[in-house]
Amino acid sequence: MTPEKFAEIVEIICKRYRLYTRYGTLAEVVAFLDGAGNALNVGGHLPFTNFLRFLAKKLNQPRSYTLWEFLLNIYGNEEKVLEELPKLYRKHIPEWVNSN
Numbered sequence: 001m002t003p004e005k006f007a008e009i010v011e012i013i014c015k016r017y018r019l020y021t022r023y024g025t026l027a028e029v030v031a032f033l034d035g036a037g038n039a040l041n042v043g044g045h046l047p048f049t050n051f052l053r054f055l056a057k058k059l060n061q062p063r064s065y066t067l068w069e070f071l072l073n074i075y076g077n078e079e080k081v082l083e084e085l086p087k088l089y090r091k092h093i094p095e096w097v098n099s100n
Contacts, residue, residue: 001040003047003093009036010048011086026068026078043097054096055088
């Protein structure tokens with residue numbers, strides 16, 4: 001599956017994350033997206049985590065303890081991060097794909 005097509009799945013999962021995760025946390029969503037991306041052969045091992053690494057570097061964010069911590073610092077809470085993640089993913093797909 002292409003990263004562009006996977007963007008549709010990212011949007012669905014982030015919109016209805018409580019259906020796909022036990023507690024609805026950002027960590028669970030990232031893990032779910034990594035598993036789905038892995039199963040769908042989107043871009044190597046842990047494709048969504050790799051995208052977050054790329055995004056942190058692109059946004060000049062310091063290496064966080066967790067790769068999504070920088071997004072919490074930017075957006076303030078997990079719900080807002082989950083609202084913005086699909087937009088960020090779609091926006092940066094071409095550059096991320098070309099950087100690999």
